[in-house]
Amino acid sequence: MKSRSVSFYVRALKPDLPTAALEPARSRLLWLPLHLVNIAFWITSLALGWVPLWLAAGVSLLIGASFAGLTFLAHETLHGAVVRGRAARRVIGTVCFAPFMISPRLWIAWHNRVHHGHTNRPGTDPDTYPSLAQYQQQATLRFVTDHLGPGRSRPNGLFSLLIGFSIQSGHMLVRARGLNLLSAREHRIALLESGAAALGWLTLCVWLGWPVFLFAFVFPLFVANAVVMGFILTNHSLSPQTDINDPLLNSLSVTVPRWVDWCTLGFGFHVEHHLFPWMSSRHAPAVRSLIRTRWAERYQSMPIGRALLALHRTGRVYKTPTILADLPAGKEWPTLLPRAFSMPEPMPVAPAIACDSERAARALASQA
Numbered sequence: 001m002k003s004r005s006v007s008f009y010v011r012a013l014k015p016d017l018p019t020a021a022l023e024p025a026r027s028r029l030l031w032l033p034l035h036l037v038n039i040a041f042w043i044t045s046l047a048l049g050w051v052p053l054w055l056a057a058g059v060s061l062l063i064g065a066s067f068a069g070l071t072f073l074a075h076e077t078l079h080g081a082v083v084r085g086r087a088a089r090r091v092i093g094t095v096c097f098a099p100f101m102i103s104p105r106l107w108i109a110w111h112n113r114v115h116h117g118h119t120n121r122p123g124t125d126p127d128t129y130p131s132l133a134q135y136q137q138q139a140t141l142r143f144v145t146d147h148l149g150p151g152r153s154r155p156n157g158l159f160s161l162l163i164g165f166s167i168q169s170g171h172m173l174v175r176a177r178g179l180n181l182l183s184a185r186e187h188r189i190a191l192l193e194s195g196a197a198a199l200g201w202l203t204l205c206v207w208l209g210w211p212v213f214l215f216a217f218v219f220p221l222f223v224a225n226a227v228v229m230g231f232i233l234t235n236h237s238l239s240p241q242t243d244i245n246d247p248l249l250n251s252l253s254v255t256v257p258r259w260v261d262w263c264t265l266g267f268g269f270h271v272e273h274h275l276f277p278w279m280s281s282r283h284a285p286a287v288r289s290l291i292r293t294r295w296a297e298r299y300q301s302m303p304i305g306r307a308l309l310a311l312h313r314t315g316r317v318y319k320t321p322t323i324l325a326d327l328p329a330g331k332e333w334p335t336l337l338p339r340a341f342s343m344p345e346p347m348p349v350a351p352a353i354a355c356d357s358e359r360a361a362r363a364l365a366s367q368a
Contacts, residue, residue, distance in 0.1 A: 003244040009275050013290050017283070025280035028082045028265065031073050032092065035066035043216045047208050056215040063216065064223025065263070070096040071165075071228050072265045078107055081280040094193065099217075099224060101197040102169045103190035109181040110172050116277055120241045120250035122318065126172060126179065129237060129316045135327070149316045150233060152326040157312065162222045164229040227264075234307035235270045238314070239300070240335040241321040247274035248295060252336060253288070254304040268304065298338040 014022075042059045045051045051059050074096030076082055077089055093104035110126060118124040122131040129149070130141050150157035173194055176182045182190060205213040234254050242250045254268040261268060266281030272288055273281060291299050314333040315326030324333045 003242065003246040003249055006245055006247060006275060009247070009291075012294065013275065013287065016290055017286065021276075021279055021283035021286060024080070024082055024084055025076075025282055026083060028073060028076060028280065028282075029092070031069060031265075032096070035069045035073070036095075038066045039063055043204075043208075046212050046216050057219070060215045060219035061223055064220035065227070067099040067220050067224035068227035069263060069265075070099065071224065072267050074102075074104075074107070075111075075267070076265055076280060078104055079112060079277045081278055094197075098197045098200070099221060100166060100169055101194045101201070103173065103193035105186055105193070106169075106173055106176055106182065106190045109176070109186075112277070114181065116274065117245070119245050119247065119274060120236050120239060121243060121245070122241045122321075127168075127232070127236065128241060129318060131241065131318045132320075132325070135317045145316050146328055150237075150311050151314055151316045152329055152331065160233065161226045161229045163225055165225045165232065166221065230304065230308060231264070231267050231270075233311055234304060237316070238307065238310055238324075238336045240337065241318050247271050248291070248298040248300065248338060251300070252307065253299075253301040254307050255301060256304050271300065300336060300338055 042051075042063050046056065046059060073082070074093045077096065078093045080089065083089055083092065090104045093107065097104065097107065115125055115127050120128045122128060123134065130138075130145060135142055135145060147156060148159055150160045172179075172181070173190060176190060177184065177187045201217055204217065208216055231254065234252060236251055239250045239252055248271060251271045251274050253271045256264070256268050266284050267273075269281050269284030269288060271291070272284040275291075276283075276287060279287075288299075288301075315324045315329075315331060317325045317327055319325035319327075319332060322335050322337065324335055325331065
């Protein structure tokens, strides 16, 4: 079984998709005022003392849920799946990414162009974990991977969930020029856009006072990080690194309860999203059905809880494209692989894992 490119799958699937699936899902914009009103109401309630201290943590959860919801809306919008106009996408993206202070132009370059164009390609995709060569050459990368990244049952790896998206977006903003993501002019604008968002939150901090600001922004940002990173880390970090961008090989869809799927705009349908990033994920179930009809043996999906457990129990260094390693502990695990899939390189001794069921995650995690 050979790797296939994104274009191969798109050519095969697109004729069978309904015309409506390729049109912008403008009704998604109804989430924008809903989340903004929720955030404004609860921050105002905290500021005016309407919420007793013992309920403040619950309010932080509600605000954080809307921070995460705005992030999922920004993601879909900046792909052109909600509105087509470039200016409208930028405005909506700016508002929705304000909690994480991410510039839309940085996101489009980093996520849309590079991550989607070179998914899990070592040395190119900024979202993939390091190869063995990168790990050995960069001391800072070794420290972050060994001590802060999720894996090998280390409790401090949980920080990747609580602050991971904030740290990564800040890192990408600083490194955008060095990574050739943005021109000098675009980088300056991106810095101004992120700086303006940061100034807005700093102003809110001064107005509210530090204790209230913790519950109004800092704790909610932890919540939003955890929700967003729970999906991001499982989307690709258990899958092999690849030279050919084959979403059925290098990506994983995760299943969640129906209400979570609704609130997160179907972000768990990640294989489907990498095939049709400009399509709203409301149509992802139809894409999943078509994939399973044609390539059931290639499609990879599992419950998000099982995926997170497997992530917590495995290493984050790619010793080879299909072997994850925890080098300090001297342990190795196979990546997820579709059934009967063979890579161009020799396969590792450990068997490939068929991961269209919960059995896959249990098999991967049991090798910890």
